Amino acid sequence: MKNTIKVMFLAVTLMCTAFTMAQSTVTGTVMDADLNSPLPTASVVEKGTTNGTTSDFDGNFTLKTKSPSGVIEISYVGYGKISMPFSGDTDLGNLSLISNNSLDEIVIVGSGVIDLASGRKTPVAVSTIKAAEIQEKAGNWDLPEVLKSTPSVQNVKGGGFGDGQMFLRGFDQTNTAFLLNGQPINGMEDGKMYWSNWSGVMDVANAIQVQRGLGASKLAISSVGGTVNIVTKTIDRKEGGFVQQMIGNDDYTKTTAYFSTGVNEKGWSFSGLLGHWQGDGYVDYTAGQGQTYFFSVGYQPNEKNAFNFLLTGAPQWHAAAGRGSIGTFLENGRKYNDWNESGVNSSNTIDKGGIYPGGRNIYHKPVANLSWDYTINDNSSLSTVLYGSLGRGAFASAIINDGVGYARGSYNNHNWFGLVSNYNNKISETLNLNFGADVRTYNGVHFRGVNEFIGGQTSLSANSTFLGDYTITDTYGGINPWGMVFNPNTDANQRLGYNYEETITYYGVFGQLEYSKDAVSAFFQGAISNQDHQVTNEYSYDVATDSDKVSNFGFNVKAGAAYAINNYNKVFVNAGYYSRQPFHDNLYDNVRNSVDLIVPSVENEKITGLEAGYQFGSDKISANFNVYHTIWDNRTDPSNNGENQESATYESYQTQGIKQVHSGVELEVFTRPFNNLKVNGFLSLGDWKYEGNASRRTFDGDGNEIGTQTEIDVDGLNVGGAAKVTGGINLDYEFLPRFSFDTAFNWYNDQHSEGSFSKDAPPLSLPSYTTVDAGLSYKMLVGENGSNSLQFRVNVNNLFDEVYLESVFGSTEASINDSENYKGINKSNNGRFGYGRTWNASIRYNF
Known part of the structure; x- marks a missing residue:
């Protein structure tokens, strides 16, 4: 036993x-x-x-x-x-x-300088839109329209092709940093973004990431509202491409073709895209057309090195829409263009068959970059991107007397070159170090010239202090944006009105140290930079005259920590302080006609940001909740009275010493109750106010100072321009295999008018509004084993044709006579109504 x-x-x-x-x-x-x-x-x-x-x-x-x-x-x-x-x-x-919605296997090159939030374990408030959604929902819109279904983002269309702008947490896009493959693309002089220059970016974007607030960028860009990272196509791992045809409202049409060779045995790859679009525009007399081109060549000689050269551009022209009174729009309809009849100079301006109905934007901004990714060893790598762009273009309007005259262009040309490099080193299992450099040089050339002569005129008499009396006989560019690039007007004696150059040199270094162990992560980040500024005037002086060189030092510091409670719950907190140099345009007095510095000088802006967040994730639902508080102090605001700059009553203002505080909460929820159904939603609640006092200066259309107000009380005034309360629900339902329906509901509330810094005439409270967009997609598999596909897509925006005020510029209070008001807003205020129902439809063959 x-x-x-x-x-x-x-x-x-x-x-x-x-x-x-x-x-x-x-x-x-x-x-x-x-x-x-x-x-x-x-x-x-x-x-x-x-x-x-x-x-x-x-x-x-x-x-x-x-x-x-x-x-x-x-x-x-x-x-x-x-x-x-x-x-x-x-x-x-x-x-x-690989995402089921992803059409291409892609390789991100220059990844070390592309500051995606995923590159750091300590989170930020972020939303990411990937290629498939961009492809389907972009249609014939610009980037801000695609981003409006993310928290704290609002898109204002602007009237003409590419004239819209985006607000993020109440800050306009001048104070939101936009990066293209790690390259800053905001204007060096004023921080502005002109979407007409980037109309092709939607065709080549693989992903767009909106980082609200402090963001993950290591560059010394000191964004206030946040950072938008645009990651484009570079190298595709496999051979393939697509051909797409789109049509839309108001005779819109767009044709696009793309092909990639994939990576061959020797490590080479080539890809290219060509596109053409044109349309009449939703607003009357805002026709436009343009092209998109993209070319990329990659070379991977071994596992340690990868090189890529990219060239892209979007030459275009489009007529602009004027800003009219609310009453005028109500009388004539939402499509009315107040430049339809009067134009710039009334009797001295002609329509010329719709070519210059009041003003035409003509621009071409090719961008090229060369990237090198070097894997030094298992723990360290180096990424470097060398880039450059040559912008050429003008805003042109026709000046005519008795049927004879010329089209006058206000030209803004630039030569912009830069380098961004980042070294990454994994010091240990818990520590990771990044540091690098960001160098940029910019030369902006600004003048007036003749686009073309009209009605038989062949010359124009002109006068300047620099040249005395002279005669202009040359034309520059016409209405062809390609001509702008290949016909560079370099002769001072063929320019009129003003002629000056601006040179800006920027150089900075940055670094980040991150600690990560088990459930805890933390980081510290810092950057310092210097900007040199100088103006050269060849119009208002006897000889070419340089301004004094201005050098401004700035810096930013950021730190944060996160704790993963378990696999499903994570919390984080981040804080940052920026000392941001003033924009170039805020440093000089009457920059068109002088080289004098503003006295007293404009000092650095001071930005303090605090944010905290909670993330929840499971296999059926995930959510992000963020709280933020941003103090923007000592800022300078350039603004105007909303009239055309050529008008005799046009005024511009520079308000200094402004302090504004933006606080809010954001909730973003993603659910997938069934494999064929996605329901996502968001809600943003904000409170944005001015604090204290500021001072304001007033200028006429030629930049001459015509009035000074030493101090104005702005304490407690609402910040206008964007809705403080936004919400949305997005639904995507695949009711049959590869046949899906999607819809997006957006709500905007608690918005105020722009253009007022006075308690005597405070910003107006605007009526809330909602829009509903819808789309239908079908994908048909064709070819051997379904290797190719035909995709059909229809988008309808503002499905129920909601009539709403998108923006208002003015502060005239409502009249006691209700017939003089519209939804509580005095009809005499300038404003812009949102677009009515619009649509586009496309067919795409993927191979």
Whole structure:
């Protein structure tokens, strides 16, 4: 009996030992293939069993298997499943999942200088829109229209093609940093963004990431509202392309073709895109047309090095829309253009068949960059991007007397070159170091000239202090943006009105140290920079005259920490302080006609940002909740009275010493109750006010100071321009295989008018409004094994034709006579109504 017990005990021991030895430990990190970012809560299952786990917030997982070898299946809702074999204890490394909506396997080059939030474990308030959604919902719109379904973003269209602007947390796009593959693209002189110059970016974008507030950027860009990162196509891993045709309201048409060779055996790859668009414009007399081109060549000689050259541009012209009174729009309809009849100089201006109905923007801004990604070793890498752009263009209007005259262009040309480099070093398992440099040089050339002569006129008499009396006989560019680039007017004796150049040199260094261990991560980031400014005038002086050179030093510091409570819950807090140099245009007095500095000089702006957040993620629902508080002190505001600059009553203002405080909360929720249904939503609640006193100066249309107000009380006034309360619900339902319907509901409330810094005439409270957009998509598989596809897409914006005031410029209070008001707003105020129902439809062949 004793022997039997011993044998049984030995057998059980051996069985337990065998079972224990049969188990293995499998580890890995689940990543998004497109953005190279972690996928939290991904499902990791041992095939053929119910044994599984999920990835944590950093995409990491550890699984104790039941068998010594087998297959691990990794899946995530909305992504393709992958299977990986294992044998014994195995580290699978990074496992990239490809989105079901992704049409291309892409490679991000220059990744070290593209500050995507995924590059840092300590989170920020961020929303990411990927290629498939951009492709479907962009239609014939600019970038801000696609971003309006994210928290604290509002898009104001502006009337003409590419004339809209975006607000982020109540800050206009002048104070939001826009980066194209890591390259800053805001105007160097004033921070402005002109979407007409970037009309092709939607065609080549792989992803767009909106980082609200402090963001993850390491550059010394000191954005106030946030940072928008645009990541374009560069290298495709496989051969393929597409051809697309789109049509839309008001005779809009767009044709686009793209092809990529993929990466060949020798490491070379080529891709290119060409497109053409044209249309009459939603607003009367705002026709436009343009082209898009994109060319990329990549070379990967070995595993350590990758090079890529990219060239892209979007030459275009479009007629502009004037800003009229609310009453005028109500009388004539939302499509009315108040430049239809009177133009710039009334009787001295002609329509010329719609070519210059009041003003035409003509511009071409080719951008090129060369990137080098160098993997030094397993722990360190270097990314460098060298870039340049040559902007050429004008805002042109026709000046005519008795049928004879010329088209006068106000030209803004630039030569812009820069370099961004970033070194990354994994010091240890817990510490990671980044540091690098950002250098830019910019030369802006501004003058007036003749676009073309009209009605038989062949010359124009002119006079300047620099030249005395002279005659202009040359034309520059016409209405062709390609001609702007290849016909560079460099002769001072062929310019009129004003002629000056601005030179800006920017150089900065940045660094970041991040700590990460288990559930805790923290970072410290800093940047310093210097800007040199100088103006040269060749019009208002006897000889070419240079201004004094101005040098301004600035810096920013940011720090934050995060704690992952478990695989589903994470909290973070970030803080930052910026000392931001003033824009170039705020440094000089009457820059068109003099080289004098403003006295007293404009000092650095001071920005303090605080934010905290909570993230929740599971396989069916995820949510982000953010709280922010931004203090923007000592800022300078350039503004105007909303009239055309050529008008005799036009005035511009420079208000200094402004302090404004923006606080708010944001909630963003993503759900997938069923595999074929996505329901997402967001809600933003903000409170944006001015504090204290400021001072304001007044100028006429030629830049001459005509009045000074030493101090104005702005304390408690509302910040106008954007809605403080926004919300939205987005639904995407695939009711049949590859046949889906989507809709987006957006609500805007608590918005105020622009153009007032006075308690005697405070900003007006505007009526709230809602819009509903809808889309229908179908994808037909064709070719051998369904390797190719035909995609059909229809978008309808403002489906229910809502009539709403998108923006108001003015502060005239409502009349006691209600017939003189519109929804509580005096009709004499200038304003702009949002577009009515619009649509576009496209067919796309992917191969």
